[in-house]
Amino acid sequence: MKQKVLVTGGTGYIGSHTIIDLLENGYEVVCADNGINSDTSSLDAIRILTGVDVPYFHIDLCDLKATETIFVQHPDITGIIHFAALKAVGESVEKPILYFRNNLESLINILDMSIKYEVKAFIFSSSCTVYGDVTTSPVDEKTPLQEAASPYGRTKQIGEKIITDSIKNSQVKSILLRYFNPAGAHPSGLLGESPVNPPQNLVPVITETAIGRRASMTVFGTDYPTRDGSCIRDYIHVVDLAKAHTLGLKYIFHDKQESPVDIYNVGIGNGLTVLEIIDAFEKVTGEKLSYQKGPRRPGDVMAIYSDYSKAAANLGWKPSLDVEDIMKTAWVWEKRRSQK
């Protein structure tokens, strides 16, 4: 029998790519989202690509009663992948209460339902922001967490603790996936990052600038002690990232996980500077990018990239796509999006 998986935040960027991977791997999917940062056009693309019409609940997961309606209609849900959250680091510095309320209330409600409806597997979208302002990389899962650099990062640190405490005496097993910098789009060109709020992540900012949706862009900080002065990050293709969720579920469903909670880094394992990313974009697309250099931005750490050997060893996950694939697919997607 097919396992039924609830994907929260499923019309969003990483959620929609993960739904495709789940469907391709034989899972049945139910999706929930309140549309605060996405719309249902991603479900149309999923229908075209997989032939599956994914059941959709347009609900705010901060509303416990509304959240329970999903489980009343689908009491046979055995796995949850919880993507739903607000994710803009800068906005979280300006509106911390909004971030604490949205990201933590929704998490508590969905955990409450996971325990009540005897869900077996719970995968959480954590983030490398939990490591805070680290001084050396690569970081592995045992690297001590520093003070979070933003309220957003704090919601992920607290979220990890809430999950650990809440499921301790239940049947739920959980995997916390600490994503590094997801980027790129589906190779079909039908699906990609299409946020309602202006994106703050580097790759969509680059493609939006190149296509003319933004007048120009700023590289925040060019005086860091890195090889060219700009920040270093670990860019992971969203299609590779999606696969980590499916493998994580499989690991739990096959009873391979002994501890209630386990943590995995999901990154490519090396770092590129902001200026190197811009170079890669220009090289792959032949476009010239207009950008200016600006001051450092509050909440940004200088350099962070992953050691993902634990995910490779336990889940059998490793990245297969590189920065050129990221740029190619992100650019195809941006051009398609701008024609709509």
Ligand SMILES: NC(=O)c1ccc[n+]([C@@H]2O[C@H](COP(=O)([O-])OP(=O)(O)OC[C@H]3O[C@@H](n4cnc5c(N)ncnc54)[C@H](O)[C@@H]3O)[C@@H](O)[C@H]2O)c1
């Ligand atoms: N994209 C990144 O750079 C990145 C990096 C690390 C971690 N993450 C985490 O991964 C997850 C998915 O990120 P994404 O890039 O796909 O973002 P996204 O904004 O595209 O997707 C999140 C989805 O959650 C929905 N949502 C938010 N609050 C909700 C609520 N209360 N009820 C119902 N739906 C709600 C939004 O409408 C959106 O569709 C988030 O938890 C994010 O914090 C993202």
